[in-house]
Amino acid sequence: MEGSAALEGANSSNRTLESAVVRFAGDSGDGMQLTGSQFTLATALAGNDLATFADFPAEIRAPAGTTFGVSAFQINFGAREILTSGDALDVLVAMNPAALKVNLADIKDGGLVIADAGAFTDKTLRKAGYDTDPLEDGSLAAFRLLKLDVSRLTLEAVKDFGVSKKEGLRCRNIWALGLLYWMFGRKRQATVEWFERKFAARPEIAMANIAALNAGHAFGETAELPAEIASLVVPPAEIAPGLYRNVTGNDTLAWGLVAGAQFAGLNLAFCSYPITPASQVLHVLAKLKDYGVLTFQAEDEIAAVCAAIGASYAGSLGVTSSSGPGIALKTEALGLAVAAELPLVVINSQRAGPSTGMPTKTEQSDLYQAVFGRNADSPLVVLAARSPADCFEVAVEAARLAVTYMTPVMVLSDGYIASASEPWKIPDVDAMPRFPARFETEAAGFQPFRRDPVTLARPWAVPGTPGLAHRIGGLERAEDSGEVSYDAANHQRMTDLRAAKIAGIANDLPEQAVELGEPSGPLAVVGWGSTYGPIYRAVSNLRARGLEVAHIHLRHLSPLPGNLGELLGGFERILVPEMNRGQLVTLLRSAYLLPAEGLNKVTGKPFKIAEIEQAILERLEATQ
Amino acid sequence: MEGSAALEGANSSNRTLESAVVRFAGDSGDGMQLTGSQFTLATALAGNDLATFADFPAEIRAPAGTTFGVSAFQINFGAREILTSGDALDVLVAMNPAALKVNLADIKDGGLVIADAGAFTDKTLRKAGYDTDPLEDGSLAAFRLLKLDVSRLTLEAVKDFGVSKKEGLRCRNIWALGLLYWMFGRKRQATVEWFERKFAARPEIAMANIAALNAGHAFGETAELPAEIASLVVPPAEIAPGLYRNVTGNDTLAWGLVAGAQFAGLNLAFCSYPITPASQVLHVLAKLKDYGVLTFQAEDEIAAVCAAIGASYAGSLGVTSSSGPGIALKTEALGLAVAAELPLVVINSQRAGPSTGMPTKTEQSDLYQAVFGRNADSPLVVLAARSPADCFEVAVEAARLAVTYMTPVMVLSDGYIASASEPWKIPDVDAMPRFPARFETEAAGFQPFRRDPVTLARPWAVPGTPGLAHRIGGLERAEDSGEVSYDAANHQRMTDLRAAKIAGIANDLPEQAVELGEPSGPLAVVGWGSTYGPIYRAVSNLRARGLEVAHIHLRHLSPLPGNLGELLGGFERILVPEMNRGQLVTLLRSAYLLPAEGLNKVTGKPFKIAEIEQAILERLEATQ
């Protein structure tokens, strides 16, 4: 199981692990995200594959020391391919009692807890709701415990740099980072350089942090740590050669949109309204004006999608982005884009609902809304990204389909993908296919709704083009001429054509492949979106144990790939893990009349590998 | 076939028909709706069963004489049960060339065309796009043609009453009505009285109209009409005894809401924003303040649904109403109602889409939106009304489920039901079951999200109740206490409970019955909503011919009735006629893995009986 590779050679002082899961947890103000991202960088440079996940509190800045104010950063890294941020923790770094309390349940039996004993005071214990000190009362007996007064040790380390006590204590996290660097044999250089750059204007802060880092490291080297807390080795993974960087899904989505627009030869007009966890896409793009990217923070989600539609009408690639509740507000306007047959990309970073739900928690429950959530028969394209790195390609694909087929395309991301990160092999963009948009320019015989015989797309005749002035709108339009029509037969034809255009896109998609396993057999596990990692790892673990199970993962959800029905028909059972109550299951059952069954988790958290493994085992037993 | 009962005894001067379809067509200003409703009344009083349909132009007042300005009123009446407004016309009354042109295709071979030749002038012919006069050029040879200068005859009839020529010509429709009254042996008395009441303040207008009516009637009696235009007899139908009135679906929906609120012991708070074809519900209710009905025309659909939610929160039965595009705007707020678990009724008078589509045309294409069209897993109840009369019961049922289960309920009506009319046996409301809403009043142990063990409904604790002050909202709430909770297990439980609450309603529904035929066999035709009439008639016609086919019609679409899967499993084939591209089919296939197939019509017009008959025949042949 990923994230639960057994610790080997527990008695030697240099144990080797196939993979390890570390979580840094503390108050929002304790710099956990920074600590985590530095650890990530050092780990990547050490040649491990990895995946990370940041878990923020819902509050902007919750009162210090409270359980609801705990901020955490988790990294899973290994000597093999890493696909999830890990089921259970090998190491928890707890900067205060609340951080310990909130994360306790996720630690493996025998896992290591590093706690800043200096932060376990009567007051902080009470804030966290502890009656007795867990570091003392034996309640952590199932784990290996390393309690250190990190606060004091840090203050000592930084005392020579003229920083205030408050500033000094802010380096606690970096002291702990130093210790972890020692523990996993990481190099400090990149982090040292980062501090030097970051605090160039305040060298004393840079120096204090560097000193804390070194002190933590030195502590590991010199202190007589108990035998079971030895330094650990996670050997480098076999990773395809290339240039890498660590990315979140919101980064790659944003860049993929930029690339997609470029490949289409268009300006990008990104019109959005902030909402968790989608806002970051806007933030990334707002800095990219020099890439022909126009961003517009609209007054609401309706204005955002409408401005995007207006921009597409005027010849840009209009894109809008939101999360579930905001997407709900856009559905009327999406109908207009379907009717007017304009390109449009809609990003939905799904979060836990219904209604406001749990904005900072992940879910996959907007598939129904994406496929069915509009008035009338209003088909459009739905794609889903499986991982932060995958977002780039999916965004490019969305742009391609929107422009080629003159249609809205909805891209489903989710709260996990949006803020999880993983190393990304930077693609050779020159080698990626272009799909230049073709603006209509020919006035002779121009008809705004005459379709391309292959794609069924109508021409894109942009205002400003001489001789093509015409009127379009949301009233039903006559085939070809596009003039308002209430004709019964025309409405039937246009309805059928709109459906045929979207259905026909299946012919323009690659055949659905099998990720892992044979193209037929007793059990296929079918997923979409961010369940990719846990499904893949679970299936591969069980296949390694000789079990016959396959993994199929969908990128295209509407239309479904042309060969999918046949492919699924080759399996005796179909299991569909989803972070919802069974939405893809509905699509598959109705499309193919196959007895797909759901494995459903709606907790705001991703699947654990073990959960999927167990469900597979149950199904396989039932089959046998 | 309904509406196509053969004319018998075509040579006698007093032929008897089982049923007949008459359409009055003219300019919007020609009073066709008034003519039709008077004819309807007289027909009902004559003891026929009947159904009517009004077809307005999309324009408020289109220029006179244009084809797009034609307004029509159709009535199907018979000596047997009448369920649709009729496939094809036995009689067309055409007040001008445009009316003839637009309606020509719907006339039966051998049907009768009555045309006001006085309105067929060069100018009006040109307006309608005729090159030659169809009354003269032989193009109507397939029909029986009665061309009369109704304009002149009317002016003669009214000349003694001191009305202007313009006012006199306005009586043309009534002259024609008089002729039809003669033709079908209708009594004039009710219409005479209606004019007297209506124009009490302008007796000369009343008298002119009455004179025109009488003149038309007298013309039939005295003129030497060609033999093939004889007077016709449609004998009275066998109709259950009782008190009747003629109703449209918008009337009965409105009244059903009033009754539902009363049965729950609540005030009705109806919050809406005008949209075709839903507005009429607002108009009807706005006049019913003395029934404890509060109506609120909000600034938009979002405000309308939110005000309804607020009203429910404060202890009224909140209801909102719209059509597809407006419902789309409400979906975010519906999620709040799902999350807050408040009663709410949402009426959707479906119309042809996508987007603005064809606002005056009917469609059934919002089933997806109703069942699936919200972010996240947000289950609610969906009901559909099958006919104008059925709307009353469905509205009451919606109120019952909303209040009993503390849930939003969506009622699907459509443009056809909204403006079609049929005789309605006025129910004995005293005999209908009550379902009084229970407001929580007990402060001891009060928990805003503690559920009733049977219904799983939470208590309704209305602001103003002493001791129950509490806070609710759209963030996920802890089971029982309702306090904001980000707890993973709680979110899973609450998600499951919300789903279980809605699914459990199936236990509170009657078993799904078979309308016609056996509970198993080679073919079931399954419908929902306004396809009821044509499906029922088609199935009954074919059953009369000895064919084995059943009709099943759904009122409850979410949850589906508990026994539906088993019931449908008893049929070899399942045919689902829908005025969309197959939305119920998706639900049935995914729920039961049965190979339901669609018969889909998306023209803005209801199914013809013949279309369904033919599809059934094809399926039965294929089965045999």
Place this chain on the structure above:
Amino acid sequence: MNVPSSPGPLTAKDYASDQEVRWCPGCGDYAILKAIQRTLAELQAEPDKTVFVSGIGCAARFPYYLSTYGFHTIHGRAPAIATGIKLANPELDVWVVSGDGDALSIGGNHLLHVLRRNVDLQFLLFNNEIYGLTKGQYSPTSRPGTRSPSTPQGSLDAPVSAAAFALGAGARFVARSVDTLQKPLPEVLRRARTHRGASFVEILQNCIVYNDQVFGDITDRAVAEEAQIHVVHGQPLVFGKDRGKGLRLRPGTLELEVVTLGPGGPGEIELLRHDETSRPLAALLAAMAPPDLPMALGVLYCDPAPSYDGQVWEQMAAARSNGRDRDLDRLLRGGHTWTVPG
């Protein structure tokens, strides 16, 4: 299609599309259509660079009747769509046509924001104080007591004043005219089109079917002279028969009052002069209505400021002046990278 084919200057007719106009006979929209076609001709607007955007309503059918580009969108959202159009291509001349329901009921938020952002477009609000297309319900501009299908006992809520709302929203150009005023209306439209930034024009429009003569107290020939004041920048605020009346501030207050000119009354010199750039004056003018005060027509307020779309493109241009235009590799290979050797 619909390419104006006449050689030489375009005439009003060249701006008409080939579509049959489908308003009720006698509807005020016809007059407005004529006025706009005349304005376009006067300005020799290029049909291919002109876009009419509308929401839903009778008024919103407008684009179909012009030979320019046109987009008949959804109810209330035209300002947002127009904003997108302008952002994508600021070269286009964009007109939004809207009704009182479209603009001030469902679309109020977008109107607010298009005005405060000062997007360079013309926003025409055809105010007939009723929902025409949906058959006559009262609207947010309907007067209290309006009986309509949704308010059979008369409406209760106070109407919003379109011009006051626009001023409150921060509009930099606010004007008012009347459908049938075929001289002043094109002039107001010309001014609106010439103004850079969002130009808000309320046009009082008669709905002959559902609200006939609702502006009779302003437009009836018998009262027009006394009930209308046509304001002109820099000119004293005079009106009435023989221009015999004027407006001044009631001394010591912030209220306007009517004074009679000529012998016995104050001379023009004491009157207020119209100052288009004064927002407080515009607010006072916008609030006037018969019977106590005349209805102010013309350009009530005009005080240009940089347009939003203009500034956006300046910011874009500045960002792109770094010479590294659109290099994807630079974007993707920025940040912390590392190489896994082959």
Place this chain on the structure above:
Amino acid sequence: MNVPSSPGPLTAKDYASDQEVRWCPGCGDYAILKAIQRTLAELQAEPDKTVFVSGIGCAARFPYYLSTYGFHTIHGRAPAIATGIKLANPELDVWVVSGDGDALSIGGNHLLHVLRRNVDLQFLLFNNEIYGLTKGQYSPTSRPGTRSPSTPQGSLDAPVSAAAFALGAGARFVARSVDTLQKPLPEVLRRARTHRGASFVEILQNCIVYNDQVFGDITDRAVAEEAQIHVVHGQPLVFGKDRGKGLRLRPGTLELEVVTLGPGGPGEIELLRHDETSRPLAALLAAMAPPDLPMALGVLYCDPAPSYDGQVWEQMAAARSNGRDRDLDRLLRGGHTWTVPG
């Protein structure tokens, strides 16, 4: 639950719920919460008849912290939900709590309509000129040039003035205060609650995390006296150190100017007096801002008119006075009926 249990008059504390308050330490919302709890105590508001309704945002968490009924709804829609509550039960005392994004961005339309309809409720707009909850994007009230995650080069669009917007929308009560002004703020809140109809109160609120000190030019101790004017109905408009400055109309114009009082300057007698019932004056006051003019605080405008909900219920009562209350049979058997004999 949360029933204030103290015998005798309720204290501010009795209006606190048992929930831990979850704003950032130092957030201005804490001060506003305190002020409201004090106001409720002063008015001895009945917790069971009081409802706080909010949208989404930091400000919108407000209802959780009060022991009254509370409904935390969806972004921007609180005014509409509150309208429904008031229509269903006009006896309830309804407060809406909203942020600048909630009220003026996504919720602008509902704010417009709740104000013009004059629904009897208090609308509190916590204006921190930023989107707090979503981590610091600029808002419609942010000043031009605001650098935020969505406007890294600085925002371009002109902000909307909350008070000017409210006046343009037809509000009958418009006031403004500051989070930390713990004397004037409860007084303004008390006035708002006492006013029948929609009371609009803008509260300048410091977001310490994303927009710290944005109101420093008004609230900093060093400038407060010169940068604030607390207006009082009927009193001359004076402010500044030792009340040494006043406001008057620049002669012959509609503009306000600051004059220095005392020897050499004009006496108080020449100054404008505050008249709460004057909408033009309110508009002038609402538009003032440092550095040229002080920020006007207090009740800028109050001119009551019948409330919408009140009128609706009057109309209902009149309709129901026919004595045939709710007889369903009368409804269903009305119109044209006929009997089919048995």
